Amino acid sequence: MSLALEDVCGRMAMKAFVMKEIGETDVIEKERPEPGPMDAILKPTVGLVCTSDTHTVHGAIGEREDLTLGHEIVGVVDEVGEDVEDFGPGDRVAVGAITPDWNSEAAQDGHPSQSNGALGGWKFANVKDGTFAEYAHINDADGNLAHIPDGVTDHEAVYTADMLSTGFAGAENADIPMGGTVAVFAQGPVGMMATKGAELQGAGRIIAVETVKNRKELAREYGATDIVDFEDGDPVEQIMDLTDGEGVDAAIEALGADQTLQDCIKVTKPGGTVSNVGYHGDGEFRRIPREEWGVGMAEIDIVTDLCPGGRLRIRRLLRLLEQGKVDPTKMTTHEFDFEDIQDAFEMMEAKEDDIIKPLIRFD
Amino acid sequence: MSLALEDVCGRMAMKAFVMKEIGETDVIEKERPEPGPMDAILKPTVGLVCTSDTHTVHGAIGEREDLTLGHEIVGVVDEVGEDVEDFGPGDRVAVGAITPDWNSEAAQDGHPSQSNGALGGWKFANVKDGTFAEYAHINDADGNLAHIPDGVTDHEAVYTADMLSTGFAGAENADIPMGGTVAVFAQGPVGMMATKGAELQGAGRIIAVETVKNRKELAREYGATDIVDFEDGDPVEQIMDLTDGEGVDAAIEALGADQTLQDCIKVTKPGGTVSNVGYHGDGEFRRIPREEWGVGMAEIDIVTDLCPGGRLRIRRLLRLLEQGKVDPTKMTTHEFDFEDIQDAFEMMEAKEDDIIKPLIRFD
Amino acid sequence: MSLALEDVCGRMAMKAFVMKEIGETDVIEKERPEPGPMDAILKPTVGLVCTSDTHTVHGAIGEREDLTLGHEIVGVVDEVGEDVEDFGPGDRVAVGAITPDWNSEAAQDGHPSQSNGALGGWKFANVKDGTFAEYAHINDADGNLAHIPDGVTDHEAVYTADMLSTGFAGAENADIPMGGTVAVFAQGPVGMMATKGAELQGAGRIIAVETVKNRKELAREYGATDIVDFEDGDPVEQIMDLTDGEGVDAAIEALGADQTLQDCIKVTKPGGTVSNVGYHGDGEFRRIPREEWGVGMAEIDIVTDLCPGGRLRIRRLLRLLEQGKVDPTKMTTHEFDFEDIQDAFEMMEAKEDDIIKPLIRFD
Amino acid sequence: MSLALEDVCGRMAMKAFVMKEIGETDVIEKERPEPGPMDAILKPTVGLVCTSDTHTVHGAIGEREDLTLGHEIVGVVDEVGEDVEDFGPGDRVAVGAITPDWNSEAAQDGHPSQSNGALGGWKFANVKDGTFAEYAHINDADGNLAHIPDGVTDHEAVYTADMLSTGFAGAENADIPMGGTVAVFAQGPVGMMATKGAELQGAGRIIAVETVKNRKELAREYGATDIVDFEDGDPVEQIMDLTDGEGVDAAIEALGADQTLQDCIKVTKPGGTVSNVGYHGDGEFRRIPREEWGVGMAEIDIVTDLCPGGRLRIRRLLRLLEQGKVDPTKMTTHEFDFEDIQDAFEMMEAKEDDIIKPLIRFD
Incomplete structure (x- = not known):
């Protein structure tokens, strides 16, 4: 041609x-x-x-x-x-x-x-x-x-x-300890590569949040050890249950929404990291839930990347x-x-x- | 006794x-x-x-x-x-x-x-x-x-x-480059020690935001090179002016309020750090201004400490x-x-x- | 019993x-x-x-x-x-x-x-x-x-x-970039776990140095992408050849000998990391080859761990x-x-x- | 002209x-x-x-x-x-x-x-x-x-x-904790700026090693809290005495000699950092004293910079x-x-x- x-x-x-x-x-x-x-x-x-x-x-x-x-x-x-x-x-x-x-x-x-x-x-x-x-x-x-x-x-x-560069960066920035626990919110292509990136960073458990069938399946292939379907109930509750109330070492936001950013903060344990790779395309604000953020003192870092x-x-x-x-x-x-x-x-x-x-x- | x-x-x-x-x-x-x-x-x-x-x-x-x-x-x-x-x-x-x-x-x-x-x-x-x-x-x-x-x-x-431990931590976590620029929001005792901490971390310019007279004076003694009085106008504008529109390498929140956290994000340059040591004592949320946060991709980290x-x-x-x-x-x-x-x-x-x-x- | x-x-x-x-x-x-x-x-x-x-x-x-x-x-x-x-x-x-x-x-x-x-x-x-x-x-x-x-x-x-804790630490401390190159000197059990650890840290290429047959085989199972047998010639030359003269992002010493520590420094590119987990059990000194160390200015860090x-x-x-x-x-x-x-x-x-x-x- | x-x-x-x-x-x-x-x-x-x-x-x-x-x-x-x-x-x-x-x-x-x-x-x-x-x-x-x-x-x-860029880098790379202890070997212009850099990084105690009179005086002006004159005896012993046997959090090599690099390792506490900015201009090797290096396991990092x-x-x-x-x-x-x-x-x-x-x- x-x-x-x-x-x-x-x-x-x-x-x-x-x-x-x-x-x-x-x-x-x-x-x-x-x-x-x-x-x-x-x-x-x-x-x-x-x-x-x-x-x-x-x-x-x-x-x-x-x-x-x-x-x-x-x-x-x-x-x-x-x-x-x-x-x-x-x-x-x-x-x-x-x-x-x-x-x-x-x-x-x-x-x-x-x-x-x-x-x-x-x-x-x-x-x-x-x-x-x-x-x-x-x-x-x-x-x-x-x-x-x-x-x-x-x-x-x-x-x-x-896809690889952004998704992997989501995992690299999440400061995942070897054998640590990670939650990845949304399994679009960036989220899937964040899931794979978490595996390549040595995560011990990777909880992928998604509801679309082929995406859930693919997320497993890319290393998700657990799938949380938000149509089955509040993903925060599900993740806290899966981690015996501890929360995760790191949460990755790969959607770009206020709710998922909030959820990331809610499931991250004190001292953990929220890593954002979602493109937040609308609205005036993104909101941090004050209490789960430890009134600004729980040492939960929020990091972002392009x-x-x-x-x-x-x-x-x-x-x-x-x-x-x-x-x-x-x-x-x-x-x-x-x-x-x-x-x-x-x-x-x-x-x-x-x-x-x-x-x-x-x- | x-x-x-x-x-x-x-x-x-x-x-x-x-x-x-x-x-x-x-x-x-x-x-x-x-x-x-x-x-x-x-x-x-x-x-x-x-x-x-x-x-x-x-x-x-x-x-x-x-x-x-x-x-x-x-x-x-x-x-x-x-x-x-x-x-x-x-x-x-x-x-x-x-x-x-x-x-x-x-x-x-x-x-x-x-x-x-x-x-x-x-x-x-x-x-x-x-x-x-x-x-x-x-x-x-x-x-x-x-x-x-x-x-x-x-x-x-x-x-x-x-006071020293918390204030200094605000500066230590801010990842201040040698000779970098810092804004410290509020000059209560923790804020003053964050100001001093920024000096002890090698900051090249420290902009302290405060309005009370004896606090402004003391802030200078603790290393502030510039004072921004928020009663003189929007501190964000004042800080952007002082930095020729660049913003600062790091902003430290030492009050615990929604507005000052927002302002911290607004004055921090892409790739910079917002370091929170304020105790956020009320409200359901703290709000991140979406655009100034680079739609989640400006690499402005928000870190906290107890x-x-x-x-x-x-x-x-x-x-x-x-x-x-x-x-x-x-x-x-x-x-x-x-x-x-x-x-x-x-x-x-x-x-x-x-x-x-x-x-x-x-x- | x-x-x-x-x-x-x-x-x-x-x-x-x-x-x-x-x-x-x-x-x-x-x-x-x-x-x-x-x-x-x-x-x-x-x-x-x-x-x-x-x-x-x-x-x-x-x-x-x-x-x-x-x-x-x-x-x-x-x-x-x-x-x-x-x-x-x-x-x-x-x-x-x-x-x-x-x-x-x-x-x-x-x-x-x-x-x-x-x-x-x-x-x-x-x-x-x-x-x-x-x-x-x-x-x-x-x-x-x-x-x-x-x-x-x-x-x-x-x-x-x-074995896991030490070997993995060798890889964690090596500051391996996602997709980076790593050389692991010696494939005893700690070296093998360093090899596996490098894989779990997202290495793109892992060169294992070893000569014993069952260890070479096992190293591949644990993630080595290349094996350098030091009985086939100077491992430094072999690794430089494999990397087109670039050297590796990180080298892991898992033996505890003067020669392998020197070799680690020689194969690491400027800006890279030498991570030691070998137990250096004898001799008064370990020696750093001055020129390959960039006369002390090539930004090759030497880090250790217990x-x-x-x-x-x-x-x-x-x-x-x-x-x-x-x-x-x-x-x-x-x-x-x-x-x-x-x-x-x-x-x-x-x-x-x-x-x-x-x-x-x-x- | x-x-x-x-x-x-x-x-x-x-x-x-x-x-x-x-x-x-x-x-x-x-x-x-x-x-x-x-x-x-x-x-x-x-x-x-x-x-x-x-x-x-x-x-x-x-x-x-x-x-x-x-x-x-x-x-x-x-x-x-x-x-x-x-x-x-x-x-x-x-x-x-x-x-x-x-x-x-x-x-x-x-x-x-x-x-x-x-x-x-x-x-x-x-x-x-x-x-x-x-x-x-x-x-x-x-x-x-x-x-x-x-x-x-x-x-x-x-x-x-x-002078400022190199000397300060010596301090920045030394990972000096706020209030930590530092030894700087040699007070040439780079060493003096390393001393000043250590002060600007928040060091609590800065021990400068030097013997020339005007350099010792200037080192104090640049922030040295203690001077160790190596003509008064082994500087390692003097520094260990000054620190009650603890050693320092960080040692900076600003001369480029085998002996001072060895001394840096000897005075650095386990977990501390040796930061080299000396230009090592001669000899085939620089030597690491094996025992003081904790047989390769004392977590003393050796870092360098240009x-x-x-x-x-x-x-x-x-x-x-x-x-x-x-x-x-x-x-x-x-x-x-x-x-x-x-x-x-x-x-x-x-x-x-x-x-x-x-x-x-x-x-």
Whole structure:
């Protein structure tokens, strides 16, 4: 498939899936991006649709015009800027959803995802065009790309961009002791990877909260030792029962709701950690239940994260795939050609047909 | 002064300042406590009244009957249990407000203040009699007492029990980078010691939020480089202005109110830390402002603490006093004899006469 | 089997396997120990012989007379002191090889294994009688015992005492990033559990250094992704080749030799961690290779640990067994009755017959 | 003063103090450097000579030809590359001795000083020309420069480049508890700043080891509470006496010698930290005393650091100067014009006339 055409000015045109304005998406023609000296242009091979893309279309980050959507892809390098050292045309690469400015003060401070402002490392489909196009622009190729090892498929690798990186970060930040207990609220793809991440961090017991059947099943495959179905009753009570009233060492919020954040605090034992990876998309406040928070003195920390990106992070996640430590492709419930991306998008939005993650094939 | 009298059964009676029931305090006669094998009986020399004592009387921790109040004292060991190794009668000692069970799982987990339940290390005037009496019972003397060095006065040492330990913990937990910026909300005695603690942690700029004149002055003496008076306008705006819109590396909540916790989150830069040492005494919730919290992804951690206790902690705090690194006695605005403790208590409750801390002399 | 006999004074006698003096062991009769108020007397069911026991007999910790050997057992509580709250006769329990004084300053400082002096938490077969006897004395039962869950066998549980706790600590202290690379030097039982621990910490690649055939095989079962046999050439070169010259994120020393410690430093990349769990039993020095250490500026940390003990630690390790996260019984190559413990001991010392761990059955 | 001359090709020539070959230095004419797109050219105003420069001349990093020496300067921006955003000609700026590649994997891993290889962030007078010239090239200006606040003099600011950053890092890495005890071995300028850094980290007692009179005096001014003169006897014994046999929570090595590293390990209590900032310039090994290291199990960590650089670091250090938290100019014992830099260099090498730091004035 070669949809790209040279335009009358000699510049390349390409097809891109965009948010035309709040509430409206379409595939349109745009100019192929040009790389700066440290950048690369990538030709995507496969991508994944993320629920956050649907939030964006509905105005979560404000008005945008003809903004290319998407932040989860892998592909082949098409062109690099003159100062790029370690990548060249033809290289098969993965790229994080977050592509930080590595020399920013926030990155120097250990928070690259916050480079140049809150969530500032989040560029794709936010402050620049995203990745659902025939060509995608990658800032700082040496800092943000990673070669995909031979033994890892594109389908596996594309999960490193966001799902593995965000979900695992939820577990890494939770400060889980070896053999400790964890509760993970919601088993969407990020929640499932938080569950898997908790297993990879040495948790002794992982309680997954979910109600959808195929998600509950998959959560077990990813390491959940117990499933709490919130349709069976208050998940807080269920978790306190399962832990003999102790509560858990760590709770991971992977939904982005006021109730689940509250529940996380309620099930976490004094001295434990609440780790948030949920995107809290609405409302003025999130609420901390005062008493269960120990009137501010129970030493329950609340920590948050935006998907870690960067070459080193992606390389390490690819290594886990290479060694077979996790198979994220089980979460791919549906596949679409790029021409049909609108269908994938609508399905993701409606959460129809037990969809978990839809894969987009670019060729 | 020797108020203690042998009662008819040969048991010692003593005077104690108690909460008779919610809302009522009095000095009554009680039996002198007996030590278990690892415990000690202390004869207080000086004490400090804490605002939290007034909360207790008003029912913050529920009904109590004839519970001796107080948790900030130093004194002289009067008697020790048979298994106490390092302390004996006549030793001049300090003791933390929090006296953990050191073999509890929470203590083994690095959270001794939470031993055997949330805030479980808080025993004085909570689950057992407090320290405002002629004799006070200390659990685990070897674990919870510390000898006062010769160069440190009782008046100085008594501040280690709670004010230094809690205030400094607010700064220690705030993860302040060398040369970083800190905002401390409220300059009560804990807030002032958080200010001093931030200085002792190498902060480059310390913005203290306060409005009472003598507290603002004292805050500067304890290391505040800037004072923000919230009567001059929104402290969040003032702090953002002072930091050229950047916000601070760390904010410390030392009041225990919903608004100040929110403000802490609002002034903290992405990747920074909100450290709570305020006692949040009322309301069902504390609220996190969703947007300033970066929709749960700005990597702003919210951490909490209950006053660290224990022999090692107190010894280290005493060392700072010995070396003249801090003079907490500046906070002592009033002094009372034990006979007049009710007056001190009422004054503390009403915050009359610019009171900061009232000292109680036991002899 | 009931070897215990009441002696003429009404005191119980028992059989114990002791070090009579340096170089000489025997099974002798000793008095059954008595519990202090916080202590317990345990009746062992199974135990494991540790190489460090053989070091002790050869004088590693100096002269001892009729000291009962052994520090790895599980058993049934026979008697408890009057202040023990959570354990009673008949309880099936595990106990760490290290039984700290939890109220010591070192424990308060987060280093319980160093309570009251370097390695001070190591009491069994060091400063008091060990566990290879019909009855063993456990200091601070509430702090140092843990109930064995129903689904865990004694044979599994006994590995928590030292092998799991020490080996896993080697991995926990190595600060392994998710998906990072690790080298583990030597695959004795501690090294194997360090390998498993690295897997449980999310390592992406685990290079095990070993030459003995059954150990190499078992290392793979415990998670090694690569085996480096030092009889095939310099392990440093092999590891640098395997990592394309990068070196590893972390190296774990599990032998206790000068050469392997040096090798650990040589294969660790700048910014990485060398985690020592080897017992360095001889020589005046361990040597750091100056250049590979980056002339003291390559940010390679060298960290060490003595087997973490305590109720919480053991409970968490038992949880991992309960959930089937690790099967340590594969390391049990030989089994002996208590009567034949001398044979087990000699075999362990000689490392005959590809022995890894010999199990001792007490009844 | 304007020594710079346009050469016949229209390119600027400038004077530079170089190492012509091992053992030989001179002021020669070189071409003025050109900035890449992200770089800046700085016109130094003042600089400091570092002992490590003298090591370099003697071959510590191998052969070099006409390499400009020096890594401690401040100055005025003369020219910037086209992609530099936050700095422009005329800006008064400081720059770290270490100027990392911020998008390197090591920097992403939290170790920017190790970017692209061990000590790879060290570029000045190592892999590129240093700063003792009329113009100096700064890689990644936005990442590595910092504006000097109005209230800070050039003389003060130049100490941020290495002395404050390295010395303070020695203290920051030492994990000093509030009120803890620290020993700092050697009071050269880095050692003095480690002493000051320990004070800024809240140490309760700081024992400085030194024998030179003016250094001992200055150490006290920078926060040493005790001075141990090694000419008065074994410093290990003296420190153990001062701490009643306990040893210190942390020891900082600021000399770079085998003996002092050993002494650091010997005086550090179990569970404590040895923090190295000394440059270990000779010998094949550094030696760890096995017994005092607790046979590899006393939980004494040995950590190292190469001077942290970067805009954020330098800004924070400048903030401490702005607030008057430290006055490093007391260490400036001598001043020289750039023309006389050879004299300064020779004096530094010989450590004549109680020299601590010689300042170089460029105009």
